[in-house]
Amino acid sequence: MIRLLLLSWLLPQVSCLTKRTETRSMKPFRLYENFHREGDLIVGGNLPLFRAVVKDPSFKEYFREQDHPELKLVPKNYQYILALQFAIKEINEDRTLLPNVTLGSRIYTECNFASKTMEATLSLLSTGRQMVPNYKCNRRDQLLSVIGSLDATTSRQMASILGSFKIPQLGYGSFNCDKEDETVPSSFCRIDPNQVLQCRGLVQLLLYFHWNWIGLLAPEESSGENFIQTLTPLLTQNDICVAFARRVIPETVAFLQHGKIWMKHISDLFKSDVQVVIVFLDSNTLRNLLGPMSVMKKLNKISARKVWVLTAQWDFVTEGSQKQWKGLKSFHGALSFQIYSKEVPGFAQFLSELDPHQPQADAFLCRWWRVVFDCEFLGSGLIPSRSKRKCTGEEKLEDLPAFVFSVTMTGHSYSIYNAVHSVAHALHDTMHSPGTNRAVMGGVNRLPKLQPWQEIPFARCVKRCPPGQSRRVPEEKPVCCYECISCPEGTFSNQTDATHCTSCPEDQCPNKDGDQCLLKKINFLPYQETGGVLLASLALFLSLITLLMLATFIKQRDTPIVKANNRSLTYVLLVSLLLCFLCSFLFIGRPRKVTCLLRQTTFGIVFSVAISSVLAKTITVVLAFMATKPGNMARKLLARQPANSIVLICPLIQTAICVVWLATSPPFPNLDFHSIAGEIVVECNEGSVTMFYNVLSFMGFLALASFTVAFLARKLPDSFNEAKFITFSMLVFCSVWVSFVPTYLSTKGKIMVAVEIFSILASGAGLLACIFLPKCYIILLKPNLNSREHLMRKTGI
Incomplete structure (x- = not known):
């Protein structure tokens, strides 16, 4: 599909106007461009580097729609940008893949605000720093494809614009296991894990730990509805009951507007008897949930004390410094699905060569360097604090704690890396082999093998029926809230939560506990007795x-x-x-x-x-x-x-x-x-x-x-x-x-x-x-x- 989109992209675009007077008369919007590296073709990106911080976590006063919370840099997320740059570097150095074609990059950082997402998307379609969509004054820097966003809501907003121009977009999006989502343009390609397989993995996880009384948290949008509609039948087939299914408002501003309502939702969640909650939320939305949870713990002195099962949309390792977000303690002991990743040759060397003093360094590197190494650059225009040392540029990334920055490519970064290579290979096939359609895949997502805990929480509405008993569902009760009855005489059950008891073979009989069959004793009157x-x-x-x-x-x-x-x-x-x-x-x-x-x-x-x-x-x-x-x-x-x-x-x-x-x-x-x-x-x-x-x-x-x-x-x-x-x-x-x-x-x-x-x-x-x-x-x-x-x-x- 990427190849077909690139064919439409290669068609003549709107011609450039030659008169500067006409250009000036358009009075375009201006948007600060975070990073731009020239090339024949441009791979755009809208990747998360900052996150919103709620100034008033008690929600006594929440922000108005036009207000924006404070933005703080998430050090871990910088690897997304580095993965995109490294992939472009590899492609440009490979003369057999795209000969005589140089890829450039143009990256914006999403802030999870609809207005900023629209501006960034329109800017990707424009020339330089001027927002004139699809208006090009030269043959270079033509937009080839866009990578991002890693948030389903933001991806949809971008797709609504990029789809109109047939620009291929590779990002995270909603899914529907039965049919294609008609609200998503055909130019959009998903790079997030296969959600149907992930749902099956969730069911296997619940069955492994024998949990059948659970709750669901999903975004209040189509992706959340699709997730619930796909997962629920699988749960029902395996006798797993959903105690509640809550929808979370994904947008940051909207969430702040409804903060008081969510304080009540969190309170109800804390008081619920459900011990296992499956969370299908991306990192941005889930972070919005942590604030009320932390406040609720302080105000009511209660803890959720639940097991949170997080899907692959949540990237726990990208949360940065633990001291920056104390709410993470609420997820102590959580289970998280991991996005498939593997070691990429040359990436560690690429990271070791990063130098904030180089002229070609991107606009993010210096700021990121100051944050992770807690130092200041001379001549940065800032007055150095006495408590901070000078940045030398010789600091080692390997010395950073893993929760700050990892030198190993994470799952989300690996998806971005593969997405860039997929675009390059699709362009190669389009330019050199129009009759072929080779698919370059980045690997199959595989869930890690889960090991049992030494202690399993009671995520059930009733205790499990041990071997020797069978289940019986009382009238007007959910299938999970069953009763346990002993097996009738002559029958047994050797499984936990057996639906019925089975008769033993004729020459065998149940043992005292009714959980296995033993050979019957031979009864006659021998001389030895x-x-x-x-x-x-x-x-x-x-x-x-x-x-x-x-x-x-x-x-x-x-x-x-x-x-x-x-x-x-x-x-x-x-x-x-x-x-x-x-x-x-x-x-x-x-x-x-x-x-x-x-x-x-x-x-x-x-x-x-x-x-x-x-x-x-x-x-x-x-x-x-x-x-x-x-x-x-x-x-x-x-x-x-x-x-x-x-x-x-x-x-x-x-x-x-x-x-x-x-x-x-x-x-x-x-x-x-x-x-x-x-x-x-x-x-x-x-x-x-x-x-x-x-x-x-x-x-x-x-x-x-x-x-x-x-x-x-x-x-x-x-x-x-x-x-x-x-x-x-x-x-x-x-x-x-x-x-x-x-x-x-x-x-x-x-x-x-x-x-x-x-x-x-x-x-x-x-x-x-x-x-x-x-x-x-x-x-x-x-x-x-x-x-x-x-x-x-x-x-x-």
């Missing part, structure tokens, strides 16, 4: 007792107490009880396919044999006593041995039930992920629950029948029958299994297995103790009672 050891030991002990009893009864098989009540049934009952105790081991350990198939079926069949034997023994007792009465049918029934039929038929029925169970829906190993929170239950799925309870029901039926018969025969002579003991044993057996059902249904995992094992052992031990322990007592400790005569005498036979 205390419960497994105790149950296995108890099963072995009862099995050993049963074996000893069986051995005792076999050894004493010819004694009357063993022969009574069917000796064969006694052996069958003891063996079945032994198998009942041993089947407990099928329930201990990790369930496998074989153990799952055998566990319940073996338990059901073996216990059916045991209860059938008890029922057969009870019926045998009843029939034996009935057979002693003459003419009773019991003798015939005893001859048919009904006990053997009962012991055979009842287990066969239970076996048939188990076969149907295994054939239709057999048990199988299964992993249960949901019954117990945080654990994986390794279990034997019973397959058909109906068949499982059929097995239990049949055993209950046999136990109830045995209990009923034994209860009816409980009053028979004690020394000859065991009906009373069977009654007690069946009472224990039924009590155990009646309490087993609700307990079994209310437990899960290895506790359920332990309940069933305990029920097996307890019911078997009840049968063993109630039926056989009294007999063993007589056999081992009272052998004199184990005789036929004693038994016959007790029964009265």
